[in-house]
Amino acid sequence: MATYAAPRIAASIVLAKTALQQVIDNLRAQQFKVLGPVRADSAIVLDEIEHISQLPIGWTAQQRPGGYRLVQTGGGEYFGSALGPHSWKQFLHPPRVDVLVSRKTENGWSFEPAADEPQLQAFLGVRACDLQAIQLLDRVFLDSYTDPHYAKRRQRLFIIAVNCNSPAATCFCQSMHAGPKAETDYDLAITELPDTFLVHIGSEAGSEILHGVPWQPATAFDLGRATQMMQRAQSQFQKAVQTDNLPHILFEHLEDSRWDEIGMRCLSCGNCTMVCPTCFCNTMEDHITLDGQTGTRTRIWDSCFVMDFSHMHAGNSRPTTRSRYRQWLTHKFASWKDQFGSLGCVGCGRCTTWCPVGIDITDEVRALRGLEAK
Amino acid sequence: MSLATNAPSLPFEPLLPRPAVVQSIRTEAYGISTFSLAFTEPEMAAAYRFKPGQFNMLHIPGCGEVAISIASDPAKPDVLEHTIRYAGSVTRAIGRLKVGDVIGLRGPYGSSWPLEQCTGKDLLIVTGGIGMAPLRPVILSVMQHREQYGRVLLLYGGRTPQDLLYTEEFERWQQGGIEVHVSVDRADESWKGQVGVIPMNFYRIRLEAKKTAVLTCGPEIMMRFVIYEAMARRIPKELIFVSMERNMKCAVGFCGHCQYGGTFTCKQGPIYNFKAIEPFFGKEEF
Secondary structure, three states, X not given: OOEXXXXXXXXXXXXEHHHHHHXXXXXXXXXXXXXXXXXXXXXXXXXXXXXXXXXXXXXXXXXXXXXXXXXXXXXXXXOOOXXXXXXXXXXXXXXXXXXXXXXXXXXXXXXXXXXXXXXXXXXXXXXXXXXXXXXXXXXXXXXXXXXXXXXXXXXXXXXXXXXXXXXXXXOOOOOOOOOOXXXXXXXXXXXXXXXXXXXXXXXXXXXXXXXOOOEEEOOHHHHHHHXXXXXXXXXXXXXXXXXXXXXXXXXHOOOOHHHHHHHHHOOOXXXXXXHOOOOOOEEEEEEEOOOOOEEEEEEEEOOOOOHHHHEEOOEEOOOOHHHHHHHHHHHHHHHHHHHHOOOOXXXXXXXXXXXXXXXXXXHHHHHHHHHHHO | OOOOOOOOOOOOOOOOOEEEEEEEEEEEEOOEEEXXXXXXXXXHHHHOOOOOOOEEEEEEOOOEEEXXXXXXXXXXXXXXXXXXXXXXXXXXXXXXXXXXXXXXXXXXXXXXXOOOOOOOOEEEEEEEHHHHHHHHHHHHHHHHOHHHOOOEEEEEXXXXXXXXXXXXXXXXXXXXXXXEEEXXXXXXXXXXXXXXXXXXXXXXXXXXXXXXXXEEEOOHHHHHHHHHHHHHOOOOHHHEEEEOOOOOOOOOOOOOOOEEOOEEOOOOOOEEEHHHHOOOOOOOOO
16 A cells, blocks of 8 residues: 655655656645756757656667667656766756856946856756766865855755666766766665666655655565666676776876877867766856946856867967867866866766767777777 | 755855955056056955965956966065066956056965975076066065075076066065076167076076975976976976966866866966976977
């Protein structure tokens, strides 16, 4: 029989799939904007969800380097599609956010932080890799100095993780120790079983949001099936990055001709940095009203592939595509470790899927590692 | 209700400048002036302290923000001097300011010259062009605590005699116990001093390698040769300090622009111990 009391933290429970609607309703009733995967523009993107029918039920995406195609699975999986071009960073580190307002006064200028009161957000369907990406962004924006814009969004966040049953052909989270199972820092974590959701309660908020939702304790059979699904997912990975000693190897080979060769293929378009869930680089844009009385600074996403990115008075410190690609790859797999204590890649594979010329980052790392063997 | 996320606290606004008034403008050379700025808010003026080598972010509303090292005496933090060459859109806008104008200022940011670590040592300061600006606070500090250091030498070079900064102060620096060696790349008939690129000045001085610390700031190509000359004289890498420059947008490690290997020039830099950045220093297009 269904029980209606709130489940304990760390408990595993079973929900009917349609009960997810009640979870969404409860979140919306508490003023959360629920964001999750929807099908739009021939891709699975992240957008507001009011009803579970908006989820890409029965759809998945076939992915390859430089390729992405939606296909129907013939099944009824709610979370059968792996990652699309969107990552959650757009909701925590918005592509545009006003940071400063300057007002002309009698005595010159006054400066104040731009108004920024983001609404409560609930992320539905966060994969383990993207969960780890959020933890990496926390290091960037919260650790030494605290970015108020990121911090406010992070404080007002509810996370429903989904353990990944269906890694794409470009995925390699397993080798980056970032998945496919969500381990920590979620409010609820879903494992999609054929007919039900197995839900792990990760926090008090996760427990409370299930108020009034019919659930049953998970049985050993449910847990066993979930373990099987995870094992099956773990066996499906086609790509991997060997991470041991990688920062050292890359820094030792900064002048190798492999970089010239990648520079010939790379278009320097910056797609990889836009779809990357951990790429955080940004720049500032300044506006002023026509009367010259009010100035606004806006922080916008930037990319290390943009020519101006490293511009100084004496010129550009990375004028070639070769040097910009090297900056990007060594940042993810080498310098990030010095900066923030871990590698900056979570193995989501987006950069590979969305590269217009199909540069596969795992191939490049393998080739650069191969130099070590020479 | 409490979310699973680690709730971060919300401290001060790291991207928020405070108003500062231009107190005076001194022309140093063609296209280079020193702007003395003072916070208009008394509590900011009272709280602000900086160390030699640190920098501020100067903001012109509607135009942009630029990282400028502080060129004045750290013992007088109430007036902050910034020596600025008009090179880009923001520095040109600063160049149009008049005394009494207000701009935005936030800082100080970044690492500083290791003056505590250098006590008891000889100091060799090698600068080129506007690279003199971030080392002027060192000279002004050292003169106040002259007894804490051995010999203090300044090798300073400019392209032409007209490009040299702070020329009217050289005599005072000499009197303050600084051995000032000035050279220019190209001389004219007015110039009575040395001619040649800065590293050439190494041949005019004698150093005690074991007790000399090198502090250098200038174009990267100049610093490369300074390091070469210093190492040729067996000055240990641990005692060579360089000031690096990279594009900067935020100065607090958020924007990613100033990455230099595993560091952010705004946080671990701009002053680096050479040994720490040796693997990257001089790497082409790095």
